[in-house]
Amino acid sequence: MSAALRDPRDRGGPAQPLLRVDRLTKHFPVRGGLLNRQVATVQAVDDVSFSVRKGETLGIVGESGCGKSTTARLLMRLIQPDAGEVVFDGDEVGHRQGISVSDMRRQMQMVFQDSYSSLNPRMTMAESIAYAPRMHGLGRREAYERAENLLSRVGLNPLQYARRYPHELSGGQRQRVNIARALALEPRLVILDEAVAALDKSVEAQVLNLLSDLKDSFSLTYLFISHDLNVVEYMSDRVMVMYLGRVVEAGPVESIYRRPRHPYTRALFASKPTLDPDRRTTEMPLTGDPPNPINPPSGCRFRTRCGFAMPVCAASLPPLDVPFEDAADDSHVVACHVPAAQLGHRTGVRHG
Amino acid sequence: MSDLALDRQLVSRADTQAAPAPGYWTSVGQRLLRDKTTMAVTLVLFAILFITLGAPLVTHYDPYAGSVMARLKPIGTPGHWLGTDETGRDLWTRLCYGGRLSLLAAILPVTISLIVGGFLGILAGYAGGWTGTLIMRTMDVFYAFPSILLAIAICGLMGNGLANSIIALAVVFIPPMVRVSETVTTQARHLDFVEAARASGTTTLQIIRHHVLSNVLGPIMVYATSLISVSIILSAGLSFLGLGVTPPQAEWGLMLNSLRQAIYVQPSVAALPGLMIFVTSMCFNLMSDGVRSAMDVRLNK
Amino acid sequence: MLLFAIRRLLQAIPILLGVSLVVFGLVHIVPGNPIDMLMPPEASPEVIAQMKAAFGFDKPLYMQYLLWLMRAVQGNFGLSVFNATPVWGQLVDALGNTFILAILAAALGFSLGIVFGMVSALYHGRWPDKLFSAIATIGVSLPHYWCAIVLVLACAVLHDWLPAQGMGDDSLPLYERLQYLVLPVITLSLIPMGVIGRLVRATVLDIIGQDFVGALAAKGLTRWPVIRHIARNAAPPVLALMGLQFGYLLGGSILVETVFNWPGSGNLLNLAIFRRDIPVLQATILVLATFFVVLNLLVDIAQAAIDPRIRR
Numbered sequence: 001m002s003a004a005l006r007d008p009r010d011r012g013g014p015a016q017p018l019l020r021v022d023r024l025t026k027h028f029p030v031r032g033g034l035l036n037r038q039v040a041t042v043q044a045v046d047d048v049s050f051s052v053r054k055g056e057t058l059g060i061v062g063e064s065g066c067g068k069s070t071t072a073r074l075l076m077r078l079i080q081p082d083a084g085e086v087v088f089d090g091d092e093v094g095h096r097q098g099i100s101v102s103d104m105r106r107q108m109q110m111v112f113q114d115s116y117s118s119l120n121p122r123m124t125m126a127e128s129i130a131y132a133p134r135m136h137g138l139g140r141r142e143a144y145e146r147a148e149n150l151l152s153r154v155g156l157n158p159l160q161y162a163r164r165y166p167h168e169l170s171g172g173q174r175q176r177v178n179i180a181r182a183l184a185l186e187p188r189l190v191i192l193d194e195a196v197a198a199l200d201k202s203v204e205a206q207v208l209n210l211l212s213d214l215k216d217s218f219s220l221t222y223l224f225i226s227h228d229l230n231v232v233e234y235m236s237d238r239v240m241v242m243y244l245g246r247v248v249e250a251g252p253v254e255s256i257y258r259r260p261r262h263p264y265t266r267a268l269f270a271s272k273p274t275l276d277p278d279r280r281t282t283e284m285p286l287t288g289d290p291p292n293p294i295n296p297p298s299g300c301r302f303r304t305r306c307g308f309a310m311p312v313c314a315a316s317l318p319p320l321d322v323p324f325e326d327a328a329d330d331s332h333v334v335a336c337h338v339p340a341a342q343l344g345h346r347t348g349v350r351h352g
Numbered sequence: 353m354s355d356l357a358l359d360r361q362l363v364s365r366a367d368t369q370a371a372p373a374p375g376y377w378t379s380v381g382q383r384l385l386r387d388k389t390t391m392a393v394t395l396v397l398f399a400i401l402f403i404t405l406g407a408p409l410v411t412h413y414d415p416y417a418g419s420v421m422a423r424l425k426p427i428g429t430p431g432h433w434l435g436t437d438e439t440g441r442d443l444w445t446r447l448c449y450g451g452r453l454s455l456l457a458a459i460l461p462v463t464i465s466l467i468v469g470g471f472l473g474i475l476a477g478y479a480g481g482w483t484g485t486l487i488m489r490t491m492d493v494f495y496a497f498p499s500i501l502l503a504i505a506i507c508g509l510m511g512n513g514l515a516n517s518i519i520a521l522a523v524v525f526i527p528p529m530v531r532v533s534e535t536v537t538t539q540a541r542h543l544d545f546v547e548a549a550r551a552s553g554t555t556t557l558q559i560i561r562h563h564v565l566s567n568v569l570g571p572i573m574v575y576a577t578s579l580i581s582v583s584i585i586l587s588a589g590l591s592f593l594g595l596g597v598t599p600p601q602a603e604w605g606l607m608l609n610s611l612r613q614a615i616y617v618q619p620s621v622a623a624l625p626g627l628m629i630f631v632t633s634m635c636f637n638l639m640s641d642g643v644r645s646a647m648d649v650r651l652n653k
Numbered sequence: 654m655l656l657f658a659i660r661r662l663l664q665a666i667p668i669l670l671g672v673s674l675v676v677f678g679l680v681h682i683v684p685g686n687p688i689d690m691l692m693p694p695e696a697s698p699e700v701i702a703q704m705k706a707a708f709g710f711d712k713p714l715y716m717q718y719l720l721w722l723m724r725a726v727q728g729n730f731g732l733s734v735f736n737a738t739p740v741w742g743q744l745v746d747a748l749g750n751t752f753i754l755a756i757l758a759a760a761l762g763f764s765l766g767i768v769f770g771m772v773s774a775l776y777h778g779r780w781p782d783k784l785f786s787a788i789a790t791i792g793v794s795l796p797h798y799w800c801a802i803v804l805v806l807a808c809a810v811l812h813d814w815l816p817a818q819g820m821g822d823d824s825l826p827l828y829e830r831l832q833y834l835v836l837p838v839i840t841l842s843l844i845p846m847g848v849i850g851r852l853v854r855a856t857v858l859d860i861i862g863q864d865f866v867g868a869l870a871a872k873g874l875t876r877w878p879v880i881r882h883i884a885r886n887a888a889p890p891v892l893a894l895m896g897l898q899f900g901y902l903l904g905g906s907i908l909v910e911t912v913f914n915w916p917g918s919g920n921l922l923n924l925a926i927f928r929r930d931i932p933v934l935q936a937t938i939l940v941l942a943t944f945f946v947v948l949n950l951l952v953d954i955a956q957a958a959i960d961p962r963i964r965r
Binding site for chain 2: 114
């Protein structure tokens with residue numbers, strides 16, 4: 001982990017988080033009606049705050065639609081946030097005194113889920129990888145040398161693969177190229193948005209190991225987004241759980257996985273099928289319908305499926321129990337009104 | 353894309369292990385060469401191009417010189433193998449020279465609409481928002497006219513002549529061109545690799561040039577080619593109505609009109625200009641079909 | 654659904670306004686005064702001034718436009734410059750004649766197109782497919798005015814089977830009058846036949862390729878019920894295109910009508926161009942374009958009624 005700190009671009013030393021996200025918010029308007037006016041809002045990402053330490057892997061888990069991918073796109077500024085700030089190594093992104101979006105993009109890159117559509121079908125692998133460095137001013141020869149180096153680093157022989165087209169490669173190979181492409185600008189932070197979700201299990205394992213190797217060799221920091229709990233457990237140092245656009249729980253991976261505190265997190269882990277007869281499911285399964293992201297329930301968004309819901313849950317949104325600014329990096333925080341829920345004392349299902 | 357093509361040479365070393373797979377455009381070319389219909393049609397088009405542009409090479413007559421005594425001679429007359437028209441001019445000569453204006457009147461409007469319409473469409477598709485909506489709504493007004501009607505309205509109200517007919521047809525073709533380019537660009541814009549390019553911090557112009565254009569120009573060019581076959585018929589139609597080229601110039605549509613009266617006297621001769629229009633239009637149609645299917649092959653075979 | 658229809662209607666209004674602007678504006682793009690084109694060169698300045706006032710050409714442009722538009726929506730397009738009869742009356746008669754042609758050509762072209770398209774698709778790759786696809790392609794690439802001439806040549810000039818021109822007058826019995834219809838209708842039906850044929854073929858092939866057709870066959874359905882299923886799925890885009898083609902038949906009949914001297918709106922347009930009869934010209938173009946817009950509107954609404962995905 002200390003390798004990340006030897007980066008010449010490092011500005012704040014080990015204590016400063018590489019990425020600090022504060023109250024990030026994005027609401028999408030839903031249009032309809034006679035004049036296409038806005039009739040509703042999808043609260044895709046709501047008041048999300050977290051930080052990423054240098055050299056760590058922060059995992060983000062949640063069901064589809066919880067806002068993980070939107071968060072990733074907000075960080076890369078592919079979508080403009082409605083509110084909140086993003087601070088990269090001490091510099092606020094988009095701020096005049098801080099760091100510009102394009103400069104940030106040179107230090108933060110992203111790998112997408114669909115390996116095929118992430119690559120221009122008309123460009124060879126080498127061209128795709130060399131594209132960004134060339135656009136940023138690197139000469140042709142150097143850019144292509146860098147592309148070939150990266151190809152071999154990700155396990156693809158450049159003699160064989162540099163001049164191939166996306167349709168000639170398998171999914172796993174293409175995803176390796178996508179990783180190489182993300183590394184072409186020598187970023188410090190790489191966001192992996194469901195990067196292994198579309199791969200077969202055996203290929204997935206190879207790619208995950210590759211990612212771990214690369215993290216060490218290149219002194220990278222990862223933001224690992226996935227809905228696959230096992231993969232996140234394998235890769236992450238810390239984990240953040242999202243539900244309907246909000247953070248419900250966050251903390252070190254062992255703590256989250258062994259002692260989950262939020263009812264949603266516990267239900268999520270309980271739904272993992274396991275072959276171990278000693279680990280039978282004792283948790284109450286998730287009940288109720290998944291709520292509508294357009295009209296989330298008032299107060300705590302999970303309350304309609306929560307067995308511990310209290311009247312207070314409908315009245316106000318629960319904040320993280322330790323405020324974000326005060327949290328030590330290793331603390332295990334949760335956003336829930338009901339202490340009993342966090343300790344696991346059941347009171348029966350109540351739908352409100 | 354030519355600088356990227358040069359770059360491929362930088363990457364090559366002694367590579368005897370695996371021959372690089374053919375690039376996309378190369379494979380398109382290979383498929384085209386195997387497509388007999390398209391090849392045949394392209395040959396015919398080249399032949400037509402040859403006899404029109406190289407008219408002095410295939411005929412020695414003057415397209416404007418006629419002799420009253422040689423009026424409306426039938427096909428097979430010695431010296432005039434396709435006969436003569438109503439003022440005694442050799443028909444084969446008139447067809448060859450006429451092809452120049454017919455092809456010009458057909459291809460130039462499509463070219464203009466490709467440049468103007470393509471630009472507007474790509475702009476509307478990539479920028480989206482108010483710009484896009486404004487452009488598309490303006491095009492909708494012109495879409496309200498059936499094409500022939502719009503062309504005739506412009507020519508009829510502005511006056512006849514070759515220039516006006518070219519302008520009229522360009523105006524008729526710009527809206528569909530804008531619509532096609534906008535659709536294709538919008539699709540391309542939402543593809544992941546364009547997002548990835550945006551995420552890598554490159555400028556909009558660079559993204560359009562390297563990622564969007566190469567994926568968008570193909571369908572646009574195919575559409576333009578298919579428009580040519582329509583354009584030939586429309587421009588000849590305008591001349592047929594007297595709204596395009598004026599006599600005594602040679603042009604297929606105009607010839608069709610002036611020879612119309614001759615169907616009672618020399619029917620075979622009267623039908624010939626139309627045959628040229630038909631064959632040329634059909635060839636462009638089939639060629640654009642062939643190019644489209646060559647480009648459209650599912651790449652994951 | 655109703656909301657969609659109303660929204661679509663509201664969208665059509667600015668389009669119609671734009672159309673009227675274009676029609677009005679085209680006349681004034683021409684350099685030179687419209688009056689100068691109508692008057693003989695030796696006319697005195699006072700007469701010219703009088704005519705200008707009578708036609709309203711002395712008022713500012715936007716006033717002329719508004720006046721023209723106001724009268725137009727009431728059906729008053731003024732008098733024809735050529736023969737001083739009301740434009741509206743002439744237009745309505747002419748439109749009626751074109752309508753006859755359009756309906757018949759549509760019926761013929763659409764039915765042939767559907768049959769050819771279905772057969773091509775069902776016998777994909779074999780000789781019926783190649784034959785009918787070729788026919789459809791020819792139909793689309795053929796300059797129909799040339800085809801008209803060839804037909805006239807074959808049927809009226811070389812052999813005396815059918816009349817070459819006109820509509821026949823009222824004194825003739827119905828049977829004979831119908832003869833005048835044959836050639837124009839056949840000519841006009843060629844393009845719709847080709848266009849619809851190609852679309853039906855492509856759509857049906859697309860549907861056949863989808864898995865659910867295989868599922869139907871596996872359920873044990875025999876030929877005809879499967880074809881009915883296919884037809885129901887292929888219907889929406891084909892119906893939409895038919896609507897558009899009908900609009901083209903109405904608005905784009907000028908070339909065929911010119912050859913056959915059929916007294917329809919296209920012929921009227923042609924004559925008006927050569928007589929520089931501006932009022933008739935403006936009125937005809939405006940009415941035909943309006944028809945087209947309304948037709949598009951109806952087609953869109955009908956499509957949304959059938960296919961809920963379109964309602965967004």
